[in-house]
Amino acid sequence: MPDQIHEQQNELATLIDRFSDNDGVHPTGIPSLFLIRESVVTEPIFRVNEPSFCIIVQGEKEVLLGQDRFRYGPGSYIVATVDLPVSGQVIQASSEAPYLxxxxxxxxxxxxxVLNHSDFPARPRKTTRRAMFVSQAEPSLLDAVVRLARLLExxxxxxxxxxxxxKKEILYKVLKGPHGIALEQATMEGSHTHRIRDVIEYIMNHSEQNFQVEELADLANMSTAxxxxxFKEVTAMSPIQFQKQLRLQEARRLLISKSTDAADVAxxxxxxxxxxxxxxYSRMFGFPxxxxIKRLRGGSDETTTIS
Known part of the structure; x- marks a missing residue:
């Protein structure tokens, strides 16, 4: 089995390398599929990570969600089951062996x-799981990913x-995996995670507005406690901390893209x-x-993806 996984990772690395000839995030001819390449260790990059599956075949990366750190490398995959404000950093990459x-x-x-066309055993709706997890890819999952990537040829x-x-096969394999229940719960109407997802959507659409926690509790049909x-079990942060991260990320985006005064952006x-x-802002990004912004405009591109 290790030899099979090694061969699958090598083929996938070759395909990603072939269709991403420079650093950055590369859309493909397959909807919702992106190839990522970095030939240097990056600074932490802040963005909202949408629901996604990401597998690494070369290099290493670290993602910070609240106080949780997720480190993953070749053969590992990371899944976000809801929209999450995170920071991510490529921690192992070089021109000879880029992060892929x-x-x-x-x-x-x-x-x-996928769930409606599968015979999954009934799993508890009330158990709340973190909306991000890292796992090792089995050969059958890698096989589906390689076959998807081969379509680019x-x-x-x-x-x-x-x-x-x-794509359905990949999602099916993830759902069958050791953390699949976390992905399932994000879509199960009535589950705690599904109700928290509704609150997340509300905060994201109204991040610039002040709100009372009681409003969010009513939306989720929960007590405030x-x-x-x-919310913290799912996102590793409180609703207020979640909103703060969204505000500061948007502020940074505005400051980078426009010649705007910081007070106006605030x-x-x-x-x-x-x-x-x-x-x-200084506490989150390390600089006033x-x-x-002066540092970023002369350096890294903040539009790079997290995963």
């Missing part, structure tokens, strides 16, 4: 379709029919006090806004 990864985004409806006529089938507990993203904004 394949990312596949998915939707709740795609997970439900002049098989464009096969993509409309075969790519959705291979239950909302706090389950108000745009929902801060009432520029001094508080500056303190929290003006210094950070």
């Amino acid at each position: 990864a394949l990312k596949l985004e998915f939707t709740s409806s795609e997970i439900l379709e 002049d098989h464009s006529e096969d993509i409309p029919l075969l790519a959705p089938l291979f 239950s909302l706090h507990r389950h 108000f745009q993203v929902g801060y009432e006090s520029p001094s508080q904004f500056s303190r929290e 806004p003006r210094e950070d």
Whole structure:
């Protein structure tokens, strides 16, 4: 089995290398499939990680979710089951052996379709799991990923029919894996994770607005204490911390993309006090806004993906 996994990883690395000739995130002819390449160790990159499956075949990466650290390397895959504000850093890469990864985004409806056509044993709805996990890829999962990637080799006529089938197979294998229940719960109506997902969607759509925790609890049909507990179990942070990360990430994006005053941006993203904004920005990114943006404009590209 180790030889089989090694061969599968080598083939996948060859395919990713062939179709990503420079650093960055590369969309492909297959919807929701991206190839990622980095030839240097990167700074931490902050963004919202959408529901996705990402497998690494070369190099190593570390993702920070709240206070949780997820480190993964060749043969490992990481899954986010809901939208999550995270930071990620390539920690092992070189021009001779670049970081190579394949990312596949998915939707709740795609997970439900797999569940509805599969005979999974009944699993508890009330057990809340973290919405991000790392696991080792089995040969059968790697085989499905390799077959999906092979479609990039002049098989464009096969993509409309075969790519959705291979994607379902990948999701099915993840659902059958040791952490599959976390993915399942994010789509199970009535589960704690599903209700927290609704709260996450609300916060993301209203991140610049102030809200009362009681409002979020009503939305989730939970008590405030239950909302706090389950929200933290799913996201590794409180609703307020989640909102703060969204605000600061959006502020950084605005500062990078526009010649805008930091105080104006602070108000745009929902801060009432520029001094508080500056303190929290420095705490999250390590530099005051003006210094950070000057540094970034002369350095790394903050549009790089996390996974």
